[in-house]
Amino acid sequence: MDKPIIEVRNLGKRYLLGEGGGECYRALRDVMVNSVKKLFKGKYKKNELQEIWALKQINFNVQAGEKVGIIGRNGAGKSTLLKILSEITEPTEGEVLIRGRIASLLEVGTGFHPELTGKENIFMNGAILGMRRAEIKAKYDEIVSFAEIEKFLDTPVKRYSSGMYVRLAFAVAAHLEPEILIVDEVLAVGDIMFQKKCLGKMSEVAKGGRTVLFVSHNMEAVEKLCTRAILLSEGKVVMEGETDEVIKEYTEKGKYCIGEQTWQDINKAPGDDVVRLLKACVLNKNKKVCTNFDIRDSVSIKLEYQVLEAGHHLHVHLSFIKNGHVIFISKDNLDSQWRDTVCPKGYYRSVCQVPGDFLDEGTVSIYCAITTVGMANVGHVSAQDLLTFQVFDGMDTAGVRGNYPLHWVSSSVRPRLNWVVEKTA
Amino acid sequence: MLTKKAIGERYLDTENVKIIRRRYGLIGVDFKELWRYRELFWFLALRDILVRYKQAVIGITWSIIQPLITMLVFSLIFGKVAKLPSDGVPYPMLVFTALIPWMFFANSMTKASSSIVASTSMISKVYFPRLIIPTSAVISGTIDFCIAFFLLIGMIVWYKIIPTVNIIFLPLFIFFAFMTALAIGLWLSALTAEFRDVIYTVPFFVQAGMYLSPVAYSSSIIPEKWKFLYSLNPMAGVIDGFRWCILGTVMPNWTGIIISVISVLVIFTGGLLYFRKMERTFADVI
Numbered sequence: 016m017d018k019p020i021i022e023v024r025n026l027g028k029r030y031l032l033g034e035g036g037g038e039c040y041r042a043l044r045d046v047m048v049n050s051v052k053k054l055f056k057g058k059y060k061k062n063e064l065q066e067i068w069a070l071k072q073i074n075f076n077v078q079a080g081e082k083v084g085i086i087g088r089n090g091a092g093k094s095t096l097l098k099i100l101s102e103i104t105e106p107t108e109g110e111v112l113i114r115g116r117i118a119s120l121l122e123v124g125t126g127f128h129p130e131l132t133g134k135e136n137i138f139m140n141g142a143i144l145g146m147r148r149a150e151i152k153a154k155y156d157e158i159v160s161f162a163e164i165e166k167f168l169d170t171p172v173k174r175y176s177s178g179m180y181v182r183l184a185f186a187v188a189a190h191l192e193p194e195i196l197i198v199d200e201v202l203a204v205g206d207i208m209f210q211k212k213c214l215g216k217m218s219e220v221a222k223g224g225r226t227v228l229f230v231s232h233n234m235e236a237v238e239k240l241c242t243r244a245i246l247l248s249e250g251k252v253v254m255e256g257e258t259d260e261v262i263k264e265y266t267e268k269g270k271y272c273i274g275e276q277t278w279q280d281i282n283k284a285p286g287d288d289v290v291r292l293l294k295a296c297v298l299n300k301n302k303k304v305c306t307n308f309d310i311r312d313s314v315s316i317k318l319e320y321q322v323l324e325a326g327h328h329l330h331v332h333l334s335f336i337k338n339g340h341v342i343f344i345s346k347d348n349l350d351s352q353w354r355d356t357v358c359p360k361g362y363y364r365s366v367c368q369v370p371g372d373f374l375d376e377g378t379v380s381i382y383c384a385i386t387t388v389g390m391a392n393v394g395h396v397s398a399q400d401l402l403t404f405q406v407f408d409g410m411d412t413a414g415v416r417g418n419y420p421l422h423w424v425s426s427s428v429r430p431r432l433n434w435v436v437e438k439t440a
Numbered sequence: 441m442l443t444k445k446a447i448g449e450r451y452l453d454t455e456n457v458k459i460i461r462r463r464y465g466l467i468g469v470d471f472k473e474l475w476r477y478r479e480l481f482w483f484l485a486l487r488d489i490l491v492r493y494k495q496a497v498i499g500i501t502w503s504i505i506q507p508l509i510t511m512l513v514f515s516l517i518f519g520k521v522a523k524l525p526s527d528g529v530p531y532p533m534l535v536f537t538a539l540i541p542w543m544f545f546a547n548s549m550t551k552a553s554s555s556i557v558a559s560t561s562m563i564s565k566v567y568f569p570r571l572i573i574p575t576s577a578v579i580s581g582t583i584d585f586c587i588a589f590f591l592l593i594g595m596i597v598w599y600k601i602i603p604t605v606n607i608i609f610l611p612l613f614i615f616f617a618f619m620t621a622l623a624i625g626l627w628l629s630a631l632t633a634e635f636r637d638v639i640y641t642v643p644f645f646v647q648a649g650m651y652l653s654p655v656a657y658s659s660s661i662i663p664e665k666w667k668f669l670y671s672l673n674p675m676a677g678v679i680d681g682f683r684w685c686i687l688g689t690v691m692p693n694w695t696g697i698i699i700s701v702i703s704v705l706v707i708f709t710g711g712l713l714y715f716r717k718m719e720r721t722f723a724d725v726i
Contacts, residue, residue: 030724042635042636042637043631043635043637043638044637046635098564098723099460100460101566101567102460102567103563103564103565103566103567103723104721104723104724105460105461105462105463105720105721106460106461106462107462108462109461110459110460110461111459111460111461112457112458112459112460113457113458113459113460114456114457114458115456117458119566119567121565121566122561122565122566125561125562125565125566126487126561126562126566128487128491130490130491130494131487131490131491131494135487135490138483139483139487142479142480142483143480143483143562143566143568144566145477145568147479148479171494
């Protein structure tokens with residue numbers, strides 16, 4: 016067997032986070048102040064930086080001509096891996112051996128300038144992606160016709176519609192001819208027609224015998240394009256193999272998310288002598304347990320619990336947590352039937368439905384508490400990470416994103432709001 | 441087999457294997473790679489130039505008005521009011537021959553200093569030799585230099601000055617100015633990426649540097665005992681050289697110019713090494 020075209024050996028990447036948990040911008044001022052302090056005190060308190068290993072002990076090989084999908088939930092280390100492979104950032108430990116010319120598309124349209132014309136941007140972007148002028152010239156007509164912007168070549172791209180912009184940006188990138196192509200989510204841009212065209216182009220590239228590394232949340236695309244897949248979780252490779260098996264592992268078993276929890280032995284279930292949980296699950300719109308939700312679909316949290324002692328005025332709280340921060344909470348007192356009512360003994364079921372087009376992309380963790388509300392809150396159930404599920408953006412133009420093609424800034428929620436645009440004069 | 445290679449540079453061995461790993465210590469410049477990307481120097485500079493001159497006629501007007509007004513003010517204050525010596529040439533001429541390299545230096549260096557932080561989106565999304573970014577910023581500054589140079593020709597005609605043969609050495613001093621701007625730009629751009637507050641010191645450097653360089657006066661007024669220290673500022677050598685090439689009247693202090701050249705070589709090499717060391721983490725810190 017030939018030597019692998021990409022060899023990843025014990026790769027690790029550490030990031031240092033500032034005290035606030037966010038990224039730290041260092042100021043020379045602080046460094047100088049600290050040095051002065053050090054001078055006088057002999058030593059100063061070491062900056063408390065938090066270490067985070069985005070990748071740890073990653074090992075895998077890719078053979079020439081393979082199409083490998085890299086999947087995993089947000090924060091699993093996919094982007095960091097791609098950034099190391101494309102030499103944007105350096106690994107902290109380990110090494111990667113690459114036997115071929117590599118080109119990466121972590122974003123389309125890098126270096127595009129709104130003031131420049133389409134034509135100027137084609138050359139600009141091509142050069143940034145590592146193409147020679149002669150190479151771009153040779154492919155120029157092909158790029159232009161692929162992007163369908165013949166008429167607007169001499170128009171500054173600031174006057175382009177977002178669709179045109181993305182088409183042009185992708186067209187340049189798609190005509191790169193490296194031996195290894197690294198693609199991040201970028202295909203998922205533009206309207207559906209164009210997405211299909213992009214995927215078609217990608218398969219064409221893949222069939223041409225080139226090696227492709229493809230990162231996506233779109234399992235359908237991964238399945239179509241890739242022959243092999245690597246599943247990352249918390250910076251480690253947890254599975255490697257046939258695409259469909261890895262995808263199955265990732266989506267269905269929900270090993271990396273918790274879609275359902277049941278407690279056979281009630282004495283071990285979260286709770287106390289007043290109330291205990293029996294079952295908790297995340298349901299999709301078809302009332303099936305699910306951990307991977309399209310951003311447009313509703314998510315239901317179902318809780319089943321047993322009230323063992325009557326006479327308590329119980330409240331069920333759910334906290335929706337992302338990246339360690341509560342994005343919102345919800346309580347069952349919205350249901351008027353049980354509001355201000357003491358619960359008799361027995362079995363109960365509470366379902367909280369989060370509408371579609373409300374949560375933002377990412378992994379959501381559920382914290383559940385059941386308390387008695389009196390003069391103070393008395394806790395009975397307090398379950399961290401009771402359930403976790405993922406929300407992904409299927410890049411459907413009917414979603415909140417609309418046809419906005421570029422990076423959508425992540426936030427707590429992504430609600431669908433009403434927009435009215437009128438031409439007033 | 442591959443691990444035997446000393447850590448430091450990414451490298452291609454006979455099998456054409458590229459190794460990506462953490463680099464330690466001083467990292468040399470990969471000239472081969474820079475050569476492969478040579479077109480990008482020009483493209484990035486061209487982008488800056490196109491954008492600047494597309495947006496308005498103001499671009500050109502500004503690069504004409506700025507040196508003209510400065511020249512008038514300096515001639516008035518230093519020539520007429522302070523009555524500093526002009527080495528036998530019209531004071532405006534003395535000032536303008538210095539303003540051309542100085543403004544080129546100041547503008548290019550300022551642009552280069554913020555260039556890394558300004559290219560965040562590119563740096564975090566695509567790889568190319570990062571040295572190209574500050575270098576193109578300096579290259580794009582040459583356009584203003586050219587415009588100002590036409591003004592200079594106009595002034596030479598106006599004052600009926602006949603350039604001497606020294607003018608053939610002018611390209612050398614232009615290159616010297618370019619290197620000075622790049623040398624300081626490399627330091628400041630890498631420092632700015634790491635420490636955001638450094639950018640606020642740049643206008644101060646420009647301000648102080650202008651008075652420490654013989655822009656508004658002739659370097660002949662500097663007392664002999666201070667000459668060595670004075671010449672450590674590379675722009676002192678550049679400006680003396682420009683005056684010598686164009687006006688030809690004053691014999692420059694060659695020791696001073698040599699000190700300036702050595703000074704810029706030291707700053708440049710240091711800047712290059714510092715930049716190469718810091719560029720490993722640009723994508724992580726910006």
